[in-house]
Amino acid sequence: MNWTSIGSITDIPRRGARCVNTPEGKIAVFRTAEDHVFAIDDHCPHKGGPLSQGIVHGSSVTCPLHNWVISLETGKALGADEGAVRTIPVKVEGEQLFIALEALRNKAA
Amino acid sequence: MTEKLVIVGNGMAPGRMLEHLFEKAPGRYEVTIFNAEPRVNYDRIMLSPVLSGEKDYEQIIIHGDGWYIKNGITLYKGHKIVAIDRAAKTITSDRGVTAKYDKLVIATGSTPFILPVPGNNLAGVLSYRDLDDVQAMMLAAQSRSKAVVIGGGLLGLEAAAGLAMQGMDVTVLHLMPTLMERQLDPAAGYLLQRELENRGLKVICKASTKRILGERKVEGVELADGTVIPCTLVVMAAGIRPSAWLGKSAGLDVNRGIVVDDHMQTSDPDIFSVGECAEVGGHVYGLVAPLYEMARVAAAKLAGEDVPGFVHNDTPTKLKVTGIDLFSLGDFADGDDRQEIVLRDASAGVYKRLVIKDNRIIGTVLYGETADGAWFNDLKKKATDITEMRDTLIFGQAYQGGSPLDPMAAVAALPDDAEICGCNGVCKGKIVGTITAKGLSSLDDVRAHTKASASCGSCTGLVEQVMKLALGDSYNPAAVQPMCKCTDLGHDDVRRLIVAKALKTIPAVMQELQWKSSCGCAKCRPALNYYLVADWPGEYEDDYQSRYINERVHANIQKDGTYSVVPRMWGGMTNAKELRAIADVVDKFQIPAVKVTGGQRIDMLGVKKQDLPAVWADLGEAGFVSGAAYAKGLRTVKTCVGSEWCRFGTQDSTGLGIRLEKFMWGSWTPAKLKLAVSGCPRNCAEATCKDIGVICVDSGYEIHFAGAAGLDIKGTEVLGLVKTEDEALEVIVALTQMYREQGRYLERIYKWTKRVGIPEIRKQVLDDVARRKEYFDRFVLSQKFAQVDPWSERVSGKDKHEFKPMATIGMAQAAE
Ligand code: SRM
Ligand SMILES: Cc1cc2nc3c(=O)[nH]c(=O)nc-3n(C[C@H](O)[C@H](O)[C@H](O)COP(=O)(O)OP(=O)(O)OC[C@H]3O[C@@H](n4cnc5c(N)ncnc54)[C@H](O)[C@@H]3O)c2cc1C
Ligand code: SF4
Ligand code: FES
Numbered sequence: 001m002n003w004t005s006i007g008s009i010t011d012i013p014r015r016g017a018r019c020v021n022t023p024e025g026k027i028a029v030f031r032t033a034e035d036h037v038f039a040i041d042d043h044c045p046h047k048g049g050p051l052s053q054g055i056v057h058g059s060s061v062t063c064p065l066h067n068w069v070i071s072l073e074t075g076k077a078l079g080a081d082e083g084a085v086r087t088i089p090v091k092v093e094g095e096q097l098f099i100a101l102e103a104l105r106n107k108a109a
Numbered sequence: 110m111t112e113k114l115v116i117v118g119n120g121m122a123p124g125r126m127l128e129h130l131f132e133k134a135p136g137r138y139e140v141t142i143f144n145a146e147p148r149v150n151y152d153r154i155m156l157s158p159v160l161s162g163e164k165d166y167e168q169i170i171i172h173g174d175g176w177y178i179k180n181g182i183t184l185y186k187g188h189k190i191v192a193i194d195r196a197a198k199t200i201t202s203d204r205g206v207t208a209k210y211d212k213l214v215i216a217t218g219s220t221p222f223i224l225p226v227p228g229n230n231l232a233g234v235l236s237y238r239d240l241d242d243v244q245a246m247m248l249a250a251q252s253r254s255k256a257v258v259i260g261g262g263l264l265g266l267e268a269a270a271g272l273a274m275q276g277m278d279v280t281v282l283h284l285m286p287t288l289m290e291r292q293l294d295p296a297a298g299y300l301l302q303r304e305l306e307n308r309g310l311k312v313i314c315k316a317s318t319k320r321i322l323g324e325r326k327v328e329g330v331e332l333a334d335g336t337v338i339p340c341t342l343v344v345m346a347a348g349i350r351p352s353a354w355l356g357k358s359a360g361l362d363v364n365r366g367i368v369v370d371d372h373m374q375t376s377d378p379d380i381f382s383v384g385e386c387a388e389v390g391g392h393v394y395g396l397v398a399p400l401y402e403m404a405r406v407a408a409a410k411l412a413g414e415d416v417p418g419f420v421h422n423d424t425p426t427k428l429k430v431t432g433i434d435l436f437s438l439g440d441f442a443d444g445d446d447r448q449e450i451v452l453r454d455a456s457a458g459v460y461k462r463l464v465i466k467d468n469r470i471i472g473t474v475l476y477g478e479t480a481d482g483a484w485f486n487d488l489k490k491k492a493t494d495i496t497e498m499r500d501t502l503i504f505g506q507a508y509q510g511g512s513p514l515d516p517m518a519a520v521a522a523l524p525d526d527a528e529i530c531g532c533n534g535v536c537k538g539k540i541v542g543t544i545t546a547k548g549l550s551s552l553d554d555v556r557a558h559t560k561a562s563a564s565c566g567s568c569t570g571l572v573e574q575v576m577k578l579a580l581g582d583s584y585n586p587a588a589v590q591p592m593c594k595c596t597d598l599g600h601d602d603v604r605r606l607i608v609a610k611a612l613k614t615i616p617a618v619m620q621e622l623q624w625k626s627s628c629g630c631a632k633c634r635p636a637l638n639y640y641l642v643a644d645w646p647g648e649y650e651d652d653y654q655s656r657y658i659n660e661r662v663h664a665n666i667q668k669d670g671t672y673s674v675v676p677r678m679w680g681g682m683t684n685a686k687e688l689r690a691i692a693d694v695v696d697k698f699q700i701p702a703v704k705v706t707g708g709q710r711i712d713m714l715g716v717k718k719q720d721l722p723a724v725w726a727d728l729g730e731a732g733f734v735s736g737a738a739y740a741k742g743l744r745t746v747k748t749c750v751g752s753e754w755c756r757f758g759t760q761d762s763t764g765l766g767i768r769l770e771k772f773m774w775g776s777w778t779p780a781k782l783k784l785a786v787s788g789c790p791r792n793c794a795e796a797t798c799k800d801i802g803v804i805c806v807d808s809g810y811e812i813h814f815a816g817a818a819g820l821d822i823k824g825t826e827v828l829g830l831v832k833t834e835d836e837a838l839e840v841i842v843a844l845t846q847m848y849r850e851q852g853r854y855l856e857r858i859y860k861w862t863k864r865v866g867i868p869e870i871r872k873q874v875l876d877d878v879a880r881r882k883e884y885f886d887r888f889v890l891s892q893k894f895a896q897v898d899p900w901s902e903r904v905s906g907k908d909k910h911e912f913k914p915m916a917t918i919g920m921a922q923a924a925e
Contacts, residue, residue: 006916014286015628015654018915029915033628034294034442050670053658055631058443062631064658064666069631071445078445093391094365101918 003091003098009037010095017052017061024104027088028052029097030072032059038072039090039099045070045083111139114411115200115210117190117355119144121153122384122400123216124171129408131180137412140182141208143200146239147187149174153239154397157429160243160271193359195377212379212411215356215367219349219385219395224259228321234343237268249342250275256342257281257330259318261288263428265346266305270430272344273310280338281305282316282330284347287616292426292437294627296453296460297476299616304433304458315650351386351393366393371418373407383407389419398424425486427479434475436482439489440464441472443628452503453623456522460620461503462627468496481505520574527609529571531850532564532873537575544579552576564873565851565865570602593632595624600853604640613645615652629655636854639741642777643849646891653908659739662911663899664721673714674724676733677774680748680766680786681709690731698724708745708783710736719912725900734774734898741855742777743784746770747795751788751805760805762788765834769841775896776888779852779861782845797825800858801841806830810837814844814870815862823859826867829875843874843884850887 012018012031019042020027028042028051036059042052049065059072069078075087089100116123119142127140155169177184188202193213201207221236223229233249235242246268249256253276258269261283273279281288287298288305302312317333321343329339351366362368362376366388373381373389383403385395394400402419409416425438441464443449452461459477463470463485470489475482484506488495495502525538543549543559555576556563562572573586589599596603603622612618615637619629629637634655641649659665664672678687691711695703701715716724725735737744746769749755751762766786773784785796786803796802798818802825804811809832816825828844831837847870852861862870874881903912 004918006918011910011915013654013910018910021914021917023918026914032442035291036442036444047668048670049668050666053662053666053670055634055657056654057628057630057634058626059445065668067631073444073446 001089001100002102003100006097006099008095009035009092009097012037015056017054017056019052020099022101024101026050026052027099028061029090029099030056030061032056032072037090037092037097039088040070040072040075041085041088043085044068045077045085046081051085111137112211113209114138114140114212114214115208116140116142116214116216117200118142118216118218118384118386119146119150119184120216120218120384121150121171121397122218122404123214124150124404125401126214126216126383126404126408126411127180127182129405130411133408133414134412138212140180141185141210142177142182143185143188143190143202143206143208145187145189146241148240149177149184149186151240154429156237156240156243157267157271159240160246160268161274161431162271163431166240190355193355193380195359195380198379210379212381214407215375215380215382215386216384217352217355217386220352221345222348222350223345224318224347226318226320228323228327229345231321231323231327232325233323233327233341234321234345237264237344237346238349246272246342246344247275250277252341253277254342255280255338255340256344257338257340258344258346259330260346260348261285261312261314262291262346262348263289263426265344266301267429268344268346269310270305270308270433272342273308277342278309280311280313280340282318282332282338283312283314284317286314288312288314289426289428289435289437293435293476294441294462294474295616296462296620296624296627297435297437297474299614299620300458300460300476301428301433301435303617349385349395351388353386353388356380356382356386364388364391371406371420372410373403373419374410381407381411390421392421394424396424396426398422422490425473425482427482434477434479436473436475436479438474438482438486439470439472441474447471449627450499450503451625451627453620455621455623463503465495465499468494468499470495520571521578523606523609529575529605529609530559530561530564530568531605531608532568532869533560535559535561540572540575541579544576550580550584564869568601568605570599571605574602592636593630595619595626595629595633596622597625598622600636603637604644604851604853607640607644613641613649615641615655639777639779639854643779643891647894660741661908662718662721663735663737663739663903664716665739667714669715671715671717672721673712673738674716674721674728675706675710675712675736675738676728677736677770678710679770680746680763682748682763682767683711687731687733690728690733694724694727697727700724706738706745708738709747710745712738719914722904722912726904729898729901729904733900735900737774740777741780742775743770743773743782745783746773747783747785747799749786749788749793751786755788757791758788758805759807760788760810760834762786762794762803762805765803765805765810765837766794768834769838772838773842773845773892776845776849776892777895778845778849780855780857782848782858784841798822799825801844803837803841808832810834812837812840812844812875815859815867817857817859821859826862828867828871831875839881839885840874842888843881844870846884846888847874849891850884 006020015033017028017030026042029039044063046068049063053064054061060069062069068081075085077083091098150172152169158164190200191203192201199209221238256272256277256279258265258281261281269279269281287295288301319331319333322329329337331337353363353367356367357363367382369382369387406419423439428435447466450463462474464472469492473485527537562569570589577584591597638652638655698720700713704712706712746766748763748766752758782800784801785794785799787794787796788805798816802813811830812828813825817823
């Protein structure tokens, strides 16, 4: 895989998220309370809400627009709601974070 | 012929390696060791008991001088190796000794990380790594004065506890929000902090060290927020770095540590590396268990044996502070392919959490009771399927068929003088005492005899729990609606317990009230954050990540992800300068829509998130502050033109509205709070459908409350008539404070009123003048901390990260 550096884990607050702008669209990179890092499309499967702006709990995020709960690991909506966003592989090396964008391109293709 | 084995560093890893080697291949090597420390090999782990006075140096020596003689080892004490000549196969020490090797082992350990802050080289700044550090600390401790330990990880806390036992007054500074965050989740970190504080240590989290103060000697530490902590000793325990420079200067492959294969061989086949300086499989280590494994593998290799290589294994962490039991292992992050089992016993200070994936334990955090750590470690290592024992797993190995958690524990643990009913000042002891003395058995009886829960009723749930405690199973409390799936307690009980038990952080609430999840959910976290803000003004630090996005960025999110910006227009009044400033901002940032709101002010819609700080900066220059159009807090105070202009106006309704808004802006409330003041009963400001409204009349001010015009439509109730504007302000503020203290999160005033009853509210904020004053004073106190304009704070750089993408990956870079 082709890993692109996006910065340090310390750039993201715990239980928070930051965005990365890419040619594949905006990606939301999350850091959980226990320092696990996930990247998903910043685009809620419901009506496109910016998931990066939601409240992070456990390894899920609650969308800021209509409260769908999205799994950061699978990108799938949890509970009764149905839908999914694309997940992007993340690699953590020390404090440095990398994402593999090509995974998205392959999915898109 | 014997070969020459030369070792750089005489720490725990090579010591263990030699033991194995002498056993496997006695006499094969002639061994020479160079050690920068002027002493034999000792148990570094045990430095903490030496510091605390529980052991002395002699007791922690691993290999005494005799061992080196017996094994024919030449040990150069106090010699630091400064160069390796790989072509000549020699190494040279700083004292000029050169030795030839056939095989070389680099075991230089780690170097403490020294924060790059001014003053870090003053006398009295120490690290915590070797015996010299410990001796220097013990000497400094004789002064019995103040010490600061920077770093709340394993090393820092052991240093702090040791110094405290030596009689020093110790403050621990930790950059992260909770202690030992790498090993503990926030819940366990909270318990640890509480225990250390009980022992007299001071702990400051989120503390960023700016500089160390002093001329030649340390005099204090200054934090980024300006706080100065006077001290004569600073111990830096902010992490370690593998000491790999020697390998690097010799041209070996070095990443974070000296890169070795799974048999500890570096990129030069004659050079090995073991210990903290070595990097194997991408990992570097800081605990001895994996280092001992490296030692075993390296010894076998040197002895010419063929053994399986080094494999990574999680090592459990413990803290060696006498009386603190803590255990952490593996991966304890949440995940939806994982389940957690949490057990909290608030009275005993116990917290246990197991993280399960595919029916196997993958992580464990234990606090307060760690006896089962080894068992859980074993289950994890062997990947045992736990399906069968799932229900009782958390109770430990000895406990099969365990009992469920005791839901009464939190109430049982309350002291007798804990206040249960705030309205009537009734404590737990009084309720229990009266029940026993008078033989009471129903809630009504308890209300009649003690007055508990007889007023606003928000403590009913708790009173019932106290009754159950006193009466046993014969009493069945009414079911309460839990706050969310993380707890069995309802909002009211949580609010009362927060006050009764003086809980001041979210982890504290979750531990003491026995939350069933480790980090809460999107329902309970914002509610808890509000309760703590409201109950502990000035003490509680807002939890940013527990707020909804609008309150985090102080603007309203729109359906396309842009934001709207609404500045305050006090009482709906504005002027040419303000309007011009708004017009300029709209032009400059090409804001697509401008609208007059239903709340008598102007909304700029469609602002890009990254433009927000700049928009606010311009608005701020024109004198605007945030209109809090997003907040569970004071929104607008609508007014009409009143006696200033209107031919029917009886009082200065505009003036009162502005005064109310200026007095009350900034405060957080359970749900949004909208006010209005009309100048006469024609009511042009629509005051009779607001949360709180005022209708001015000739004889004074009629105060209304509990109206609604949103999801529900409801005319207001009349609270009463007051004569002066000052009195009107005092009553409105007291009413707001009563609501702030009792309302459930997201419950508007009209719903709260329905629960508590109009007479009770009227009694407390209108009739009882002394009580009204108390509410008023508490509101005023909390405003001291709330009236900070969030926009200007962010223009000055607060929460910068929110408004910038973390990275932008360009087309060029992303292309194949
Ligand atoms: C802008 C405005 C409409 C307008 O264009 O005039 C407005 C816009 C919104 N209202 Fe409103 N309300 C506005 C006046 C009102 C009024 C009238 C008033 O305040 O006099 C009401 C009825 C009075 C009341 O509150 O009882 C009103 C009842 C609501 C409700 C229903 C609340 C309820 O408890 O029944 C919501 C939903 C909520 O809060 O959960 C809501 C929520 C919203 C939100 C925040 C929707 C959201 O969650 O994103 C809208 C934000 C848009 C934005 O970004 O600005 N808005 N909203 C008004 C802003 C007033 C201001 O200057 O701050
Ligand atoms: C206070 C304290 C408490 C600890 N508690 C625990 C614990 O509870 N559990 C646990 O598992 N681990 C604990 N550790 C960590 C553990 O002690 C280390 O992981 C272990 O000692 C590392 O062994 P090592 O052989 O790699 O390096 P070290 O033991 O550090 O030995 C390296 C030696 O090499 C010498 N040296 C360095 N450079 C040169 C050079 N150029 N020339 C010559 N000599 C050189 C150094 O002076 C040092 O003596 C603790 C550490 C400390 C400091
Ligand atoms: S409230 Fe009465 S006095 Fe005031 S503007 Fe309306 S009608 Fe005129
Ligand atoms: S857009 Fe995310 S819940 Fe509607």
